[in-house]
Amino acid sequence: MAGKMVLSEDEALELVAFLITAxxxxxxxxxxYGSMRLLTAAGRLAELIAExxxxxxxxxxxxxxxxxxxxxxxxxxxxxxxxxxxxVCRALGEHLxxxxxxxxxxx
Amino acid sequence: MTxxxxxxxxxxxxxxxxxxxxxxxxxxxxxLKAARAAPSAGNRRLHRFIAVQAPLTLKLLRMVSPGxxxxxxxxxxxxxxxxxxxxxxxxxxxxxxxxDVGTAAQTMLLAAHSLGLGAGVVTSFSQAAVSAVLNVPEGxxxxxxxxxxxxxxxxxPGMPTRGRVTWESLTQWERFPSAPHV
Numbered sequence: 521m522a523g524k525m526v527l528s529e530d531e532a533l534e535l536v537a538f539l540i541t542a543x544x545x546x547x548x549x550x551x552x553y554g555s556m557r558l559l560t561a562a563g564r565l566a567e568l569i570a571e572x573x574x575x576x577x578x579x580x581x582x583x584x585x586x587x588x589x590x591x592x593x594x595x596x597x598x599x600x601x602x603x604x605x606x607x608v609c610r611a612l613g614e615h616l617x618x619x620x621x622x623x624x625x626x627x
Numbered sequence: 628m629t630x631x632x633x634x635x636x637x638x639x640x641x642x643x644x645x646x647x648x649x650x651x652x653x654x655x656x657x658x659l660k661a662a663r664a665a666p667s668a669g670n671r672r673l674h675r676f677i678a679v680q681a682p683l684t685l686k687l688l689r690m691v692s693p694g695x696x697x698x699x700x701x702x703x704x705x706x707x708x709x710x711x712x713x714x715x716x717x718x719x720x721x722x723x724x725x726x727d728v729g730t731a732a733q734t735m736l737l738a739a740h741s742l743g744l745g746a747g748v749v750t751s752f753s754q755a756a757v758s759a760v761l762n763v764p765e766g767x768x769x770x771x772x773x774x775x776x777x778x779x780x781x782x783x784p785g786m787p788t789r790g791r792v793t794w795e796s797l798t799q800w801e802r803f804p805s806a807p808h809v
Contacts (some may be wrong), residue, residue, distance in 0.1 A: 534690050540694035541753035549751060557693050589784045590643070590696055596787030 531568045584611035591606040643696045643783055645776030649699045661738030665731040668723035673712045677704040687760045694751025699774035705731055710766035728767025728770045737774045745778030
């Protein structure tokens with residue numbers, strides 16, 4: 521049941537380690553890596569939970585979230601990068617509405 | 628104009644997808660032996676290499692390396708021997724120290740490529756965390772990883788290019804022209 525889904529300690533530690541060390545490396549690195557690291561973290565969390573979530577959430581995690589290449593950065597093509605991120609955010613927003621039943625509560 | 632060395636330089640790519648198949652110890656030693664032949668400022672040899680093949684150690688290094696997309700079968704950590712550099716009167720940020728990290732890395736990348744291995748460099752890691760994982764002694768600073776493995780048949784897209792880059796666009800022949808007088 522997705523409501524009881526938890527990460528194992530090893531999985532959670534892996535993600536915590538990534539986030540902490542990314543906070544440190546980002547101090548020395550190009551600003552454009554900030555978005556990339558956040559997306560990498562989201563992608564790694566998605567990989568860890570993909571088999572344990574609802575089919576609808578899995579569709580989001582393995583679909584729209586994977587549309588942006590691992591090494592995409594905004595300086596190469598700022599408009600395209602922002603458009604791609606907006607596309608993911610839009611798909612996320614739509615999934616959140618459905619997942620939490622906001623559309624059903626309004627009707 | 629071409630020859631096997633130029634062809635190797637031309638065809639080498641950063642490998643960001645590796646199969647996870649182990650490397651033979653002899654292959655890793657061949658890469659390390661090549662690194663020994665890399666140019667070194669003043670022939671001072673102020674670098675040390677840490678070769679890692681143990682799966683759990685590799686896993687922990689990846690955990691503290693946000694820039695590591697691949698899952699390598701081996702990692703060579705290039706360290707600067709700060710104590711030895713200081714004994715030569717070198718400042719901590721002397722450029723030669725970091726230039727030599729690059730020459731060692733490129734030499735290993737080419738050696739790996741010549742052996743049919745996939746290789747890629749990573750600098751996005753926490754030096755403090757890596758030092759703790761590897762029990763790196765005081766005086767050595769880990770600066771760069773050379774990640775090694777068998778290249779996966781399909782590689783993810785690399786870093787995007789920013790405009791067309793050619794050797795000509797990177798090169799200025801002789802002197803830069805003087806600024807026009809106003």
